[in-house]
Amino acid sequence: MPRNTRRTRAENRRLRFGPAISTVTRMAERILLVEDDARLAEMLSEYLGGAGFRVVHVGFGAAALERLAAEPCDAVVLDLMLPDMDGLDVCRQLRTKSDAPVLMLTARGDATDRIVGLELGADDYLPKPFAPRELLARLRAILRRRGNGTSSEAPLCFGRLEIDRAARTLRIDGAERMITSYQFALLVALAENAGRVLSRDTLMDLVKGEALEAFDRSIDVHVSRIRAAIEDDAKHPRRIITVRGAGYVFAKAQE
Amino acid sequence: MSHLHTRFFLTLLGSLAAFALGGIAFMHIDDGSRVVHVVHSFIIFPALALCIGIATYPLTRRLLRRLERLEQAVDALGAGDLSARVAVEGKDEVARLAQSFNRAAGRIEDLVVAHKRLLANASHELRTPLARVRLAVELMGESADPKRKAGLDGDIAELDQLIDEILLASRLDAVASPDTDEEVDLLALAAEECARYRDVRLDGVRAVRRGDPRLLRRLLRNLLDNAQRHGAAPIEVRLMRCGDTAEIVVADHGPVIPDNQAAHLFEPFYRRNASGQVSGAGLGLSLVRQIARRHGGEAHYRATAAGNCFVVTLPLDVPVLSA
Incomplete structure (x- = not known):
């Protein structure tokens, strides 16, 4: 008799959105979605709603500012191209009214937008067409960051991967992954130097403070353990890459 | 008749008149001695040439400076400074050339700004529907055939790359300064x-x-x-x-x-x-x-x-x- 492969609704939800972030124990977080494309907004509302958020949608920059003044929200997802105002102006004005974290969405492939947006006080940036899971992971990350208060060490986000240096936690798609303290230090050293080849000796130097463990296992073994925790396919790593004869690279562009 | 041409013409005419006056004065001198004749010619003509040179110097200097300023503006525009303009002084040909340059530079600046706006809008118009498709694939959830879903993801990535390449090709042509260095x-x-x-x-x-x-x-x-x-x-x-x-x-x-x-x-x-x-x-x-x-x-x-x-x-x- 064939095995019953039907999943429960909760299982399906967990597969699509990752683990629920205590939606049962606390009120659903309220997200203000500022997006002029009605169909995209509808889908985003459905997707974020399915992940346990309460989404309020507005299609204009002025309406977003009015709404925010009338009713606070936990986070803002802001499209940069709006029919009535430039999203960057909305971000600037929004910052004077609210300290809710802002996640900018943009379809312009311009690095200047990202830089200006982050300078204006946006918390994160995601180019369209974004991976829905990445949007969710980043939204959860900025909410968590605000919830924990401002820290001198902001979490490092690479696609769906979030490394919270202050809390010393590691998450993929919002799900926490466990590694040892030494491996965490090694991962932070790699991530803080993303896009650079680091030799094994340099890595040993960077994690000197975490000593002891370095002597009983080689860096390579620790890296393979970290890979097992963070790579989608540890046999074909895309986040920590070995460069023959040179060392390791932590990928700057990740999914 | 053009202003600049008149100026040059009048300068030339003045020079000729000065030479003619010098020649008449020379003929009236008593030619008792050939030495006096030579001495006079050595004094009068260089003096006349010096006078003409001194008289025309401010005119040519001013003209050259204006042309230099125009050249600098053309170079700046060529190097990508689309706001480069030149001050229009006077009403001669150089002034008209400066006006023409300013008009052309203004038109180029407008076109590049419009081109940039078009690129930004095209990017928005193309990527937003792509974001919708990506979200729709995600919302299909577990009900979709994983193979077909993976195929759709691949198609979306290909289309995204194509949009990126077309926009980048236009952008590299249109935008002089790099985004980041x-x-x-x-x-x-x-x-x-x-x-x-x-x-x-x-x-x-x-x-x-x-x-x-x-x-x-x-x-x-x-x-x-x-x-x-x-x-x-x-x-x-x-x-x-x-x-x-x-x-x-x-x-x-x-x-x-x-x-x-x-x-x-x-x-x-x-x-x-x-x-x-x-x-x-x-x-x-x-x-x-x-x-x-x-x-x-x-x-x-x-x-x-x-x-x-x-x-x-x-x-x-x-x-x-x-x-």
Whole structure:
């Protein structure tokens, strides 16, 4: 008799959105979605709603500012191209009214937008067409960051991967992954130097403070353990890459 | 009659009149001695020439300065400063030339601004529906066939890359200044891009230079995509340092490209007939060359006994070209 492969609704939800972030124990977080494309907004509302958020949608920059003044929200997802105002102006004005974290969405492939947006006080940036899971992971990350208060060490986000240096936690798609303290230090050293080849000796130097463990296992073994925790396919790593004869690279562009 | 021409004409006429007056004065002198005649000619004519020179000096100096200012504005515009304008002084030809230059520069600035706006809007118009499709695929959830879902994801990624390439090609033509200029570890970038593919082997030494990381990533990705699409395994990437130059070689073991086709490989929208492939806009390799040149380097193709070699040379420690 064939095995019953039907999943429960909760299982399906967990597969699509990752683990629920205590939606049962606390009120659903309220997200203000500022997006002029009605169909995209509808889908985003459905997707974020399915992940346990309460989404309020507005299609204009002025309406977003009015709404925010009338009713606070936990986070803002802001499209940069709006029919009535430039999203960057909305971000600037929004910052004077609210300290809710802002996640900018943009379809312009311009690095200047990202830089200006982050300078204006946006918390994160995601180019369209974004991976829905990445949007969710980043939204959860900025909410968590605000919830924990401002820290001198902001979490490092690479696609769906979030490394919270202050809390010393590691998450993929919002799900926490466990590694040892030494491996965490090694991962932070790699991530803080993303896009650079680091030799094994340099890595040993960077994690000197975490000593002891370095002597009983080689860096390579620790890296393979970290890979097992963070790579989608540890046999074909895309986040920590070995460069023959040179060392390791932590990928700057990740999914 | 034109103002400038009148001025020159009057100056010339004045000079002739002065010479004529000098000549008449010379004829009235008592020519008792030939020595007096020669002495007079040696004194009067240089004095006259000096007077004319002194009289015309301010005019020519002013004129030359105005032309120099105009030249500087033309150079600035050519170097990408679209706000370069020149002050219009007077009502002569130089003033009219300055007005014409200002009009042309204004028109160019308007066109470039409009072009940039069009690019930004086109990007928005194309990427927003793509975001909808991606979200729709995600919302299909577990009910969708995983194989078909993966295929859709691949199609979305391909379309996204195509949009990116078309917009980037227009942008590189239209925008003079680079988006970002930062230190880029080329070996790390190559390793990251090679990791996107299975069976791509990377060998190399560390080479760091300043540049636009997004563009250099696109350069490497396009070379690898090209090798994957048209070449044959094994694909090898080598990064070498030759003095002050980094050389990136992407080699594959596919059939060698004939000379008549190789000559057109880096042209925009060129697609090889023999490849039998229909995907792609034929922009990949032209972007590779555009990006290499923007970083002061070059891209070329060479056939080897083993197959095909695409070589990009990039000078190390040079600033990104602004044009």
